[in-house]
Amino acid sequence: MSREEAITKDKPEVNVTINGDSIRTPATLSVIQALWHAGYPRVQGVGCLEGVCGSCRVLVKRADTNNISMELGCQTLVEEQMEVMFLIFPSPPQHNYKLEKIANSWEVQTEFHQIFPEAQQCRNCHGCSTVCPKGIDVERGVALAVKGKFREAGDLFIECIMCDLCMTGCPEGISPNHVGLFARRVTAYFHTRPSNLINRLEKIRTGELTVVHETDQA
Ligand code: SF4
Ligand code: SF4
16 A cells, blocks of 8 residues: 555545645645645645745635635645635746855945845835745844844744745735845854854964864775
8 A cells, every 4th residue: 555545545535626626635635635636747836845945835715714824735734625726926036146245244234225125115014924824024024134133134034935925925026035035144144153163263274283084094
């Protein structure tokens, strides 16, 4: 018996609609597994299947509510009368920058506003935070970056899977996830290394400390 047969054998079934197609499927499957189980060879909008890559963005409406939520197809189990629509977006706008071109940490905020001029236009509509399937306070992250608080902003985006939902829903054309990525990058780039590491590297440079490679020992 295959792994999928073991998962689905003798399990209760539910009726769902995915991308307009009515499907009857075991209730133990995720949205993507249900599609595959029904014979749809879907590959677009499917990625890691672990809830990490952010590729399988779906709109979900459940039978007991009129609310529509943004979720990940690989992490959402099918339910009776659930309606699901996969979201495929065009390529996001590019923000080109090179960290090595930023002279020092004093310049970061000025550079940020040149790279992301639209970030200041945030109208605090909560749209980005509402759609985020990882529950990130995206709006606050943008506000922190605009104020130059890049470490705090970057920390907020640690769980970001770059699914682009926040960007797509932003009425001001802001790419909050890329703002978050910038914040994380500059924080790491300009972070002073631990003093004991610097001292150790300096000893290696001056020859006071010798590094023995495995190949040297062979
Ligand atoms: S911050 Fe944006 S890109 Fe990141 S997980 Fe949330 S919605 Fe997706
Ligand atoms: S969706 Fe855009 S405008 Fe609305 S709060 Fe988020 S970043 Fe600001």
